[in-house]
Amino acid sequence: MYKKFFKRIIDFVISLIGLVLLSPIFLIIAVIVKMDSKGPIFFKQKRIGIHKTYFNILKFRTMRSDTPDVPTHLLKDPNVFITYSGKILRKTSLDELPQIINILMGKMSIIGPRPALWNQDDLISERERYDANDVLPGLTGLAQINGRDELPIQEKAKLDGAYVKHISFVQDVKIFFGTISSVLRHDGVQEGNKNEKKDTNYWGE
Template sequence: MVYRAIKRSVDIILSLLGLILLSPLFLILIIAIKLDSPGPVLFKQKRVGIHKSHFNILKFRTMYADTPKDVATHLLANPDQYITKMGKFLRKTSLDELPQIINILKGEMSIVGPRPALWNQYDLIAERDKYGANEVPVGLTGWAQINGRDELPIEVKAMLDGEYVERRGLWFDVKCVFCTVECVCKRDGVVEGGTGTLIRQEVSSVKEQG
């Protein structure tokens, strides 16, 4: 109970500070997106939150407006044809995720937790049920994100989400945040149009080192 209360307080404080401090960057990105291609600045998509509740996740739009909806990027036949020039930059730098600060402020997400699945990613949702990973707040970043991200097969991603559930606490959350900064700087784990490219043995090795 204490951990959850502190975690929520930290989420509120940091998301408010983030919106204030990053507002100039938000403005620059909004202008760049509008100049790059027609369509809305923000992209909304139904995702699965805590206790498998649904909410609309917010991202800066990285694809053309006519891209098929509710389809994970790795399931598109040729995702590169749908991604805008600005979108490629946003995805590589993870800046497209910044609007989720609003989701965090609203209490739909946390800073750290399993990444919210698409509402129709039934295989991932079912795998997470095995580890209790659907019963904790979803996050902007998480343990699976810093141990492979797009490269992880669904079974391994759910397993790492389950490990987060077992190990979660304030210090572990801080570790996830610092590791996320390192991964973003290195641009680790971003694979457009593909998932599961890390073999299980490699992920297990990373997991043991963590």
């Protein structure tokens, strides 16, 4: 009952309340991003949604508008392209706030497997083994409080599968508060890793 009904209701109510309460912060960040560098306020990135459908994830833009259109980890020196305000937004994860809109629209959930990049074929394939592609992706998930960027693809997919297998209100609450702790400690964040296609930053641009 929770997975099929109450989870979506909770997502909608919390994201709606969050959007209203955080609107002043949204406005302040939008002004800062616009003043810091030329370009749009929001950054859109093609991601994998439920049942491997595509959707555009929203974030506050943290990189210059002339940044090559490739994942951050493929850039030789990502820091060259990250704006001054972007460094702060990434470190504090405030760049992720616009994903509240994705949740409100039903493209994401608060808790779930982090949406893979459209070209993360290895992660998408591994998740298929655990039915982790058949639920709404989340703002945060079990893998994000257990190492996130530091985890190998196989381990990340296995944790996503474990979450899907045991979805419950109690587990979602534990992951939610575990995420707050991880963000405050900046655990497991990596930038510019070229060894594999990772969802860099928390959780990357």
